[in-house]
Amino acid sequence: MAVTWNTENAAHLLRRAGFAGSQAEVADLVKRGLEGSVDYLLNYESIDNSALENQLKSEFRFDPTELKSFSPSEVERFFIFRMTFTKRPLEEKMTFFWHDHFATGLSKVKDYFMYYQNLTLRKFALAKFDDLVLNVAKDPGMIIWLDNIDNVRGKPNENFARELMELFTCGVFDVVSGQPNYTEDDVKESARAFTGWTLQRQNFFFNQNLHDFGVKTFRGQTGNFNGEDIIANLCNDNATARFMAKKLWEYFVYPNPKADLIDRFAGVYFAKAHSIKELMRAILTSDEFYSDKAKFALVKNPVEFVVGLVRQLGGTGTLRLVAQSLSLQGQEVMDPPDVSGWTSGLGWVNTSSLLERYNFANDMLSNRSTSKERAIFVDVTKLLPPADKQSKADVVDFYLNLMGPLTVDNKTAKALQNYLALDDSGKKGKFKLDDATADKKIRGLLHLIASLPEYHLN
Amino acid sequence: MSVKLTSRRDFLKKSFGFVTAGVVLPHLGLSLFGQEAPIFAPDPNNRKIFLVIQFAGANDGLNTVIPYTDPAYLRARPNLGLTDKDGIIPISDKYALHPQLDEVKKLFDEKKVAIVHGVGYPSPNLSHFRSQDIWHTANPTDISGEGWLGKYVELAYGRQVGLGAVSVGSDLPKTLLSDTAVIPAITSFQRYSYQTDSKYTADGINQQTTFTSTNSASGRTAGSLAAAIAATGTDAVSGAKTLQTDIAQYKSSVTYPNNKLAAAMKMLAQVVTTSTTTQILYASLGGFDTHSNQYADTKTTGDHANLLKAFSEAVDAFYRDMAEHGLADKVVMMQWSEFGRRVNENGSKGCDHGTAAPMFIIGNPIKGGIYGDQPSLTDLDSAGNMKFKVDFRSVYGTILDKWLGVPSAQVLGGTFENVGFLG
Numbered sequence A: 001m002a003v004t005w006n007t008e009n010a011a012h013l014l015r016r017a018g019f020a021g022s023q024a025e026v027a028d029l030v031k032r033g034l035e036g037s038v039d040y041l042l043n044y045e046s047i048d049n050s051a052l053e054n055q056l057k058s059e060f061r062f063d064p065t066e067l068k069s070f071s072p073s074e075v076e077r078f079f080i081f082r083m084t085f086t087k088r089p090l091e092e093k094m095t096f097f098w099h100d101h102f103a104t105g106l107s108k109v110k111d112y113f114m115y116y117q118n119l120t121l122r123k124f125a126l127a128k129f130d131d132l133v134l135n136v137a138k139d140p141g142m143i144i145w146l147d148n149i150d151n152v153r154g155k156p157n158e159n160f161a162r163e164l165m166e167l168f169t170c171g172v173f174d175v176v177s178g179q180p181n182y183t184e185d186d187v188k189e190s191a192r193a194f195t196g197w198t199l200q201r202q203n204f205f206f207n208q209n210l211h212d213f214g215v216k217t218f219r220g221q222t223g224n225f226n227g228e229d230i231i232a233n234l235c236n237d238n239a240t241a242r243f244m245a246k247k248l249w250e251y252f253v254y255p256n257p258k259a260d261l262i263d264r265f266a267g268v269y270f271a272k273a274h275s276i277k278e279l280m281r282a283i284l285t286s287d288e289f290y291s292d293k294a295k296f297a298l299v300k301n302p303v304e305f306v307v308g309l310v311r312q313l314g315g316t317g318t319l320r321l322v323a324q325s326l327s328l329q330g331q332e333v334m335d336p337p338d339v340s341g342w343t344s345g346l347g348w349v350n351t352s353s354l355l356e357r358y359n360f361a362n363d364m365l366s367n368r369s370t371s372k373e374r375a376i377f378v379d380v381t382k383l384l385p386p387a388d389k390q391s392k393a394d395v396v397d398f399y400l401n402l403m404g405p406l407t408v409d410n411k412t413a414k415a416l417q418n419y420l421a422l423d424d425s426g427k428k429g430k431f432k433l434d435d436a437t438a439d440k441k442i443r444g445l446l447h448l449i450a451s452l453p454e455y456h457l458n
Numbered sequence B: 001m002s003v004k005l006t007s008r009r010d011f012l013k014k015s016f017g018f019v020t021a022g023v024v025l026p027h028l029g030l031s032l033f034g035q036e037a038p039i040f041a042p043d044p045n046n047r048k049i050f051l052v053i054q055f056a057g058a059n060d061g062l063n064t065v066i067p068y069t070d071p072a073y074l075r076a077r078p079n080l081g082l083t084d085k086d087g088i089i090p091i092s093d094k095y096a097l098h099p100q101l102d103e104v105k106k107l108f109d110e111k112k113v114a115i116v117h118g119v120g121y122p123s124p125n126l127s128h129f130r131s132q133d134i135w136h137t138a139n140p141t142d143i144s145g146e147g148w149l150g151k152y153v154e155l156a157y158g159r160q161v162g163l164g165a166v167s168v169g170s171d172l173p174k175t176l177l178s179d180t181a182v183i184p185a186i187t188s189f190q191r192y193s194y195q196t197d198s199k200y201t202a203d204g205i206n207q208q209t210t211f212t213s214t215n216s217a218s219g220r221t222a223g224s225l226a227a228a229i230a231a232t233g234t235d236a237v238s239g240a241k242t243l244q245t246d247i248a249q250y251k252s253s254v255t256y257p258n259n260k261l262a263a264a265m266k267m268l269a270q271v272v273t274t275s276t277t278t279q280i281l282y283a284s285l286g287g288f289d290t291h292s293n294q295y296a297d298t299k300t301t302g303d304h305a306n307l308l309k310a311f312s313e314a315v316d317a318f319y320r321d322m323a324e325h326g327l328a329d330k331v332v333m334m335q336w337s338e339f340g341r342r343v344n345e346n347g348s349k350g351c352d353h354g355t356a357a358p359m360f361i362i363g364n365p366i367k368g369g370i371y372g373d374q375p376s377l378t379d380l381d382s383a384g385n386m387k388f389k390v391d392f393r394s395v396y397g398t399i400l401d402k403w404l405g406v407p408s409a410q411v412l413g414g415t416f417e418n419v420g421f422l423g
Helices: A006-018 A023-032 A034-042 A052-061 A074-083 A089-101 A111-123 A129-138 A141-146 A159-168 A184-193 A227-235 A238-252 A261-272 A276-283 A302-312 A320-327 A349-363 A392-402 A410-421 A435-450 B002-015 B073-075 B102-109 B128-137 B147-156 B201-215 B225-247 B260-274 B305-323 B392-404 B408-413
Strands: A197-200 A204-207 A216-220 A221-223 B049-056 B113-120 B167-169 B280-286 B331-337 B355-363 B369-371
Touching: A006 A023, A006 A034, A006 A410, A034 A089, A034 A276, A052 A074, A074 A089, A074 A111, A074 A302, A074 A320, A089 A238, A089 A276, A089 B049, A111 A129, A111 A141, A129 A141, A129 A227, A129 B167, A141 A197, A141 A204, A141 B225, A159 A184, A159 A227, A184 A216, A184 A227, A197 B201, A216 B305, A238 A261, A238 A276, A302 A320, A302 A349, A302 B073, A320 A349, A320 A392, A349 A435, A349 B225, A392 A410, A392 A435, A410 A435, A410 B201, A435 B201, B049 B260, B049 B392, B102 B113, B102 B305, B147 B167, B147 B280, B147 B392, B147 B408, B167 B260, B201 B225, B225 B260, B260 B280, B260 B305, B280 B305, B331 B392, B355 B392, B392 B408
Parallel strands: B049 B280, B049 B331, B113 B369, B167 B280
Antiparallel strands: A197 A204, A216 A221, B113 B355, B331 B355
C-alpha cells in the first residue's frame, strides 16, 4: 500500500517526529516526499542549526568551570528553548523521548549534571542502543540518580541494576510472551557487576577497590561480569528488542501494537545492529505510521502541546515561565515524577492539567508585549488569512488548518464561526476582519481552537 | 454494573488500546455506558470524609514504627537502626515511633491513631510502579482496571461527581481513576479557572459560552479520546466555577507548616470545609525511596526524618483545622506506601526494596491502638524480606464497610477480614 504524500501526512510526520510546525515547514516536507522527509529529519546533523546555537549562546551563560553558572530553572528553560526553536525537530524529539525513558530529575540531581546528561542523550539519541545505554549508565546524572555512587563491593545497592532491567532495557515481563525476564537474584547479581562505578571530580570513575570482581550468575550465565557485560547482555536480548520496539511504537505511532508488529520491529533492531536511527526510519516510513489508526491516536503531552503551539503560531520570546506552566500541566521538564518517567494517553488529561493548557494558550495569545520579560509573543497580523478568504467559515477553516490540519464536526465549526460574530453583549453581529477584530477575535479564536479536544490529540 | 464496566473496558482496548504497562486507564465521562445515578449516595448531614495520604517511593516501615526491643532490629541495622539515644518515642513495650512523629504520638495517646502492622499482599512485587498500581487498583493480579476509590466514587455519585472527590497534584492518582466519572485534580487554585483575554472582558463571556458549545461531546464518537477530553474539559470549567465560589468562604486560624504535603492538605481543607458534598480527598508525598542517605549527620535528621516530620506536622494541622470547623468526628485519614524496605541495611546509609510495612489510620472515629504484630525480622522470604501479616485489602475493606458504608465486595471483588479499627 502506497502512502499518498500530502499536507495531512506531512503535518502528521512533523507532529510525531517533532513538535508540529508552521505551514511553511509542512510545505517543505510535502516537497521532499515521504522517504525524503524522513531522511531529512533523521540526518539532522546536516541541517543548519547555527541560528539556534547563536541564540543559546546569548541566552544562556553556562560555564563548565563555574558550576554556579547553572540553575535548575535555566537548565529547564535551556531544553525547552532548544525544542521550541530548533531546526532539527527529530533531534530534540528523540532527546526528549530518552529523557522520559531514562527519567532522571532535578529533585535529586544537580542542575549541571542534568545539563550534561541532556547533552549525552542528544549525542547518542540515534546511536546504537548499547552505546546509548552504556553512556547514560556512566553519565554522572544516572550514577547519582539511581545511587550507583553508593554501590560498593560487599554492600551492593540494587537501585540502578533493577531499573536498568525493569525500565531501561527488557522490562519485568516480556512484552509479547508475558514471561518474566529476570529474577530477584538477577537484580542482586547484576548490582554486584556495577559496584565501583562512581564519580571522581564530576566525572565517571571506575574504582577498582570498590568493585566486586567475584563470579556472578546473571540470567543463567556465570562469569566475572562487570557492568559493560550486563549492558551488552541486555541489549542483545530479544526481550529488550521487543520492549524498545513497543515503547517507541507507542510513543510515536499508536498504543498497544500487536505481537507480530512488535516482532517485526524487534527484527529491524537486530537486522540493523541495534541502530536506533534505522529502527526509527523503519517506524516513520511504515504504512502503519500513516494509517487512520495512527492519526490523532495519541494525546499530546504538555511539551508537545506547548512547543507545538508556539511553533505553529511562530511565537517568539525568552520562554521564561513556560517551565512553570508545563509543571502545572503535569510535565516539569528535567524533573519527571520518578524513574518510570511520565504518563501517556489520557493519563495527561485531568481537570487541572486541561485548565492549565487552556490558560497557557490564553496567556500567550493575550500577551501583546514583545518585552523580554514576557514569556512569548505571537504576532497575529502575520497569521491572517488571504484577503479573499475572510468570511467567517473561511477564517475558521484557515485557522483549523494552521493548527492541524484539524477536522471537527459541523456543530463545533459553526460554534467557532458564531463566536467571530458575537458582540460584547453576546448578541450576533457582523464579522469583518480588520485590525480591531484581529486583535480581539483572532486571538480569541486561536484560544478557542487550542481549547478544542481535537487540538490535544497528536 | 461490573459486567458493564468490564465490557466497556474491553471495548476500549479494542478501539484504542490505551492500556500500557504502568499507565493509566481513562476516565471517560460516557453516560452511554456509565453509572448514571448514585447507588450509595453520601448523606450530606452525616458526612464520612476520607483522606488518603500516599507515601510514594516505599516508606521504611521499620524505622517508622520501630520494633525497638527486638534484638534482631539492631543486628540487621547496626548503622541505620534508631535507639533510645536517638530519641525514639515508645508507644508500647515492643514499639516506638520515629523521633520526628511527635504530633502523631499525641494523637496516638488520645486513641485516635490505629497502627496496622505488617501490611502487604501475597507474592509481593518489588517494582515501585507495579506495586503502586496493585495498591491503587486493589488487585494484585490485574492492574489494568479502575482505582478502588474511583469505583467507590462511581457507586456513591454516579457520573456527576462535582467536588465529591478531590485530589491535589498535577496527576490524578490511579486510586481515583474511574471509567465514567471525572474526578478533579487541583494543582493551583489561582490557575483553576477558564481564563480569557483581560483586554476584552466582555468577549471573555463569549469565549466561555463558545468553549462549552464546542466541547459538548454530542458530535464526537462515544468512547473516543476526543470525547473523553471534551468531557473532562467541560467538567473542569464548570467545576472550577463552583470551586472558586466555595473556597472563597474558607476561614481558619490554623497555620499549616511549610511543606508540600501540608500545602496540599491545606488546599483539601479549603475544599472540604466549604463544599458540603466533598467526601474523598487525596494527597501524596514523594521521596521515600531511601536507597541511600536515609539519614544525615544525625539519625534524626536527613531525608527520611524530614518526610516523617512533614507528615506528622501536616496531619496535626489538618486535624486541628477539621476540629475548628466541627468536622473532626467526620474525618478518617489513611496513610499507605507501595511496600516497606529490606530488613538489612545496605552500605549506603539506606536500605533497598522490601515488603510488608505498617499503615497509619487516623481520626476521631478510629479506635486507636496497635493492630496485629510486626512480622518476624528473621523468618524471611527467599529474597530476604518480611512475610506480610495483613492484606492491604483488609484495611480498604474495613474502611469501605465500616466508614464509607459500601459493601466492600462491590469494590474489592471479594471479602477481606475486618481489621477492627472502626469497630
